[in-house]
Amino acid sequence: MSDFDYDLFVIGGGSGGVRAARVAAGEAGAKVALAEEDRYGGTCVIRGCVPKKLMVFASEYGTVAEDAKGYGWDIEAGSFDWGNFQQRLNAELDRLEGIYRNLLKNSGVTSYDARAKVKDAHTVELSTGETITAKHILIATGGRPVRPEIPNAELGLVSDDIFHLETLPKSVLIVGGGYIACEFACILNGLGVEVTQYYRGAQVLRGFDEQARGLIAESMIENGVQLHCGTDIVEMRRATAEDLEGKAATGVSMGASMQEMLADHSGGKPGEGPIFVKGTNGDVKVYDQVFFATGRAPNTDDMGLEGAGVKLGRKGEIVVDEYSATEVPSIYAIGDVTDRVNLTPVAIREGMAFVETVFKDNPTKVDHELIPxxxxxxxxxxxxxxxxxxxxxxxxxxxxxxxxxxxxxxxxxxxxxxxxxxxxxxxxxxxxxxxxxxxxxxxxxxxxxxxxxxxxxxxxxxxxxxxxxxxxxxxxxxxxxxxxx
Known part of the structure; x- marks a missing residue:
C-alpha cells in the first residue's frame, strides 16, 4: 500500500496538465488527482487560442460581401453583432470545458476545484483547507498577461479581459508589438473597431523573419490599423469632460451624454469609461479602451515553490531540466510555467514525455527543435x-x-x-x-x-x-x- 494519497498530483487544468493526468491514470494505471482554481482548459481553450481563433474567423467575414461582388454576387454587407457572437462563443467554451472535465473523469482522475499550493516535496495544500500527499507533483499552472509598470495601467485591458467585454468598443489603443498585439489589432479592425497600435520597437513581431514581419505590418496598415512603431505611452488616465469636449475625443463612442458617461465610469476598473492617452509621437487622443499586450508571466506567485526547494528563474519561471524535472526529485513542471516554448501543443508533448519518464520507465526528453x-x-x-x-x-x-x-x-x-x-x-x-x-x-x-x-x-x-x-x-x-x- 502506498504511503501517499496519490501517485501523482497535478496542479493546473490546462491542456498540458489534463493530458498528463489522464494518460498517467488511463494508460499507466496511476492514482491521479488534479486541482484547478479556475476553468478547465486553461489559457488555450478558455482565454487564448480557441476563442481568439473564433474571433479571427468572425473578423474575416467583414470583406465577404465586397469580395463576392467581384465574383458577380449581389450581397449586401451587414453589421457585426458582438452580443450574439459572444453568446455563441461562451456556449462553445462551456462545451469544451465539459469535454476536459469528462476526459479526466473517464480516465479515473480525481478533480479538485480549488487552488493548490506546494507545501513540501510530497504535499499540496488546497484553498479548501485540505492537505494531500503525492509521490509526484506536476506543476502546469501556465502563465498570465501582465500590465506595464506605468501610472494608471490598471485602467487598461489585458487579453483575458477581451472575451468578457459587454460591448465592443468603437475605438481601441493596443499597446505592444508581439503576436498577441498584432492578432487582436487585426481581429478588432476586422470587426469594425477603430484600432490604433503603439509599439516602442522599430518593427512589430520582433524575433520573426524580417521580410515577413515587414509585409504583415504593411498589410495591417493597408487594412486600416493605425500602426505607430517607435511609440509608447507618455500619459494615461481616465478622460475628463474637458478631454471629451476637445479634439482628443476623436473616435470615442458617445452614446450617452458626457456628464452621464463620466458619472457612470468614474471608477478605476479596466474597461469602464473612456481613457485619455498621450503618446511619445505627440498624439493626444481619447479611446474607448486601451488594451495591453506587453508580455506574460509564469503563474508561480504564492505557490510555496521556493520554500519547497524549487528553483525559479529571473522571470519567475520554474527551472527544469530536459526531462521537465525540477531540483526537487519528486516535483516536475511543464508548459508555460517553465517559459521554454510557450505553445499549447508543446505543453501537451511535455506532459506526454513526463508520463513516459516517470510512469512508464521510458526516460523521454522533449524535442524543442524545429517547431512550426x-x-x-x-x-x-x-x-x-x-x-x-x-x-x-x-x-x-x-x-x-x-x-x-x-x-x-x-x-x-x-x-x-x-x-x-x-x-x-x-x-x-x-x-x-x-x-x-x-x-x-x-x-x-x-x-x-x-x-x-x-x-x-x-x-x-x-x-x-x-x-x-x-x-x-x-x-x-x-x-x-x-x-x-
Missing part, C-alpha cells in the same frame, strides 16, 4: 526553423522567396500580397527555415513543417510536383535564389 507555429494576423504568418537573419549569422545561405497577389483576392480587386520563403544551407542544401505570409498560412506550415523536420533539402522541394493553381505551389517552383548571405 502560426501567427493569426491578416494575412496569417506560418513559420518553422530559422529566420533569414538567424541563418545568415550561423552559416552561408541562399534565400528563395517570392511575393505576389493571390488569384482569389486579385480577381476581386483587392491589393493583398502573400509571401513564400525558403532559407537554405549552401553546404548541406537543407531547408533551415520556411516562412509563409498568406491566408491559411497556418494550415500550410503544418504540412511544410513535416518536410523541414525530416531534414528536406531544397532539391527535395524541387522534385515535388506543384499543385496548380494554388498559392502553395510557389513553395516547389522557386528555382533561383533571390540572394545569398
Amino acid at each position: 507555429s502560426a501567427v493569426f494576423t491578416q494575412p496569417e504568418f506560418g513559420t518553422i526553423g530559422l529566420s533569414e537573419e538567424e541563418a545568415a549569422e550561423q552559416e552561408p545561405i541562399e534565400v528563395y522567396a517570392t511575393s505576389f497577389r493571390p488569384m482569389q483576392t486579385a480577381f476581386a480587386g483587392r491589393p493583398d500580397r502573400v509571401m513564400m520563403k525558403l532559407v537554405v544551407s549552401k553546404e548541406t542544401r537543407k531547408v533551415l527555415g520556411c516562412h509563409i505570409v498568406a491566408p491559411n498560412a497556418g494550415e500550410m506550415i503544418q504540412l511544410a513543417g513535416i518536410a523541414v523536420k525530416m531534414g528536406a533539402t531544397k532539391e527535395d522541394f524541387d522534385r515535388t510536383v506543384a499543385v496548380h493553381p494554388t498559392m502553395a505551389e510557389e513553395m516547389v517552383t522557386m528555382r533561383n535564389p533571390v540572394r545569398s548571405a
